[in-house]
Amino acid sequence: MAALRYINDQPDLFRDVASSSKVASTEKREEDIALQSIKDKTLSVAQSLTHDHEPAFKLGLRSVWIDRQDAVTCNETPGMEKKWTWRFETLAEMADAVEKELTAS
Numbered sequence: 001m002a003a004l005r006y007i008n009d010q011p012d013l014f015r016d017v018a019s020s021s022k023v024a025s026t027e028k029r030e031e032d033i034a035l036q037s038i039k040d041k042t043l044s045v046a047q048s049l050t051h052d053h054e055p056a057f058k059l060g061l062r063s064v065w066i067d068r069q070d071a072v073t074c075n076e077t078p079g080m081e082k083k084w085t086w087r088f089e090t091l092a093e094m095a096d097a098v099e100k101e102l103t104a105s
Contacts, residue, residue: 042062063086064087064094
């Protein structure tokens with residue numbers, strides 16, 4: 001409490017600290033907005049659940065799982081929690097879905 005009273009009694013000594021804190025807060029907010037914008041524009045397209053979709057999920061990225069039915073590795077996640085946003089069996093199937101979506105809008 002004594003430290004807070006001292007700071008309040010000496011505003012000129014701590015003005016720079018307060019303003020630099022506000023600048024840091026503004027910069028952090030702008031950085032968060034920029035990062036979210038990047039995440040909104042990023043799409044991971046991959047086959048490996050463990051090597052591609054787990055990390056994308058942890059980063060908050062949307063992803064497309066190319067679920068190759070004949071793949072014998074990297075097609076199961078521990079706990080089988082869904083880590084992808086969309087799922088297709090081939091890239092061609094995904095391309096058809098994208099084309100269909102674009103012509104519908």
